[in-house]
Amino acid sequence: MIRMHCLAPLALIVVSPAWAQSLPPAPPASQDAQPSPEEVARDAKLGAAIQAVEAGKAAEATAILEPLLAEYEKLYAGEKRKIYCAHNPAQALFYIAGASAAKQDAIAIDPGWCTALWGRGFALIDLGQIDAAVPFLERAVALSPSHAHYLSELGYAYQAQKKWQLSHDLYSRAAAAAEGEQGDQRKRSLRRAWFGMGYDLIELGRLDEAEKLLNRCLELFPDDQKIKNELKYIRDQRAKKS
Known part of the structure; x- marks a missing residue:
């Protein structure tokens, strides 16, 4: 019989996208532009959602994250290059270098999309809906395959299964x-x-x-x-x- 253990304390920090100006271009912002009003709005929603997750308000977080994830899907729907979420410049360079070695075109975007996917999965786990959480965590890992927190979160979900x-x-x-x-x-x-x-x-x-x-x-x-x-x-x- 499984000896269930508690979820680890939240350790994921929503990172400002400011550093992303040095990365390969990602729509819609240019490298020299300040964050657009749309980006600022998405960051605000994401911050509110993560605060709700940390407060154990899974339903409140879900209400924010569902439309926010739809925004991200729409934003990158036309992107033909492989997309990675990077949490710092070193991680971005690692992903891009790996893609280059595999002869793939790729971009590294700020971590907002992955943070939203993780938050949605975490909220579902908090609600006891493990099976529903897994696809969101798998997507976060696919977009950020070397991020320890996402990998452990998905490992926990598989463990619960x-x-x-x-x-x-x-x-x-x-x-x-x-x-x-x-x-x-x-x-x-x-x-x-x-x-x-x-x-x-x-x-x-x-x-x-x-x-x-x-x-x-x-x-x-x-x-x-x-x-x-x-x-x-x-x-x-x-x-x-x-």
Whole structure:
């Protein structure tokens, strides 16, 4: 039986699109232009939606995000190049370089669209609608495939569906992405990814691998009771088999 754990605290920050002026062009703004009134309005809606998500007001967030996502779909409907959401210039360059190596035309846009997709998925998870949340999180990951937070969120959704191997694979990607982060954010992202992987490995019966990952989590956060509980669960399972 799955030992459900709580959603991780929100760690996603809505990033200002100002840095995006240095990226390859994305409609509708030019590289030199200030944000248009439409962009400012979308950012305001997105900020209100994320505040609602953080406050646990899933229905309120959904009411904002549904039309906002329709706006993003319409905005980029005519774009023929591969679209990536980038949360900083380094991530943008990484995506564009990868696309170039694969001989693909691509653009990197500011993270608003992905943030909205993530927010919609998170709100649905908060409402207990896991199956409905998954397509939104999958789309966020498709648009921002190296963003640790989105990867872990999708890993959690698959975990709730008891798709242990799929969940493990997403958390593994999240851990790899987290290695590129800095400071406390890196520690939090690695803890979430490794914990998720460990949880899945327990369910897959791979207790030794799970224990190693959970001990790595404990090195980062020695007082984390959830990690200690999972390690105790492993010891209990071994005792039952002895």
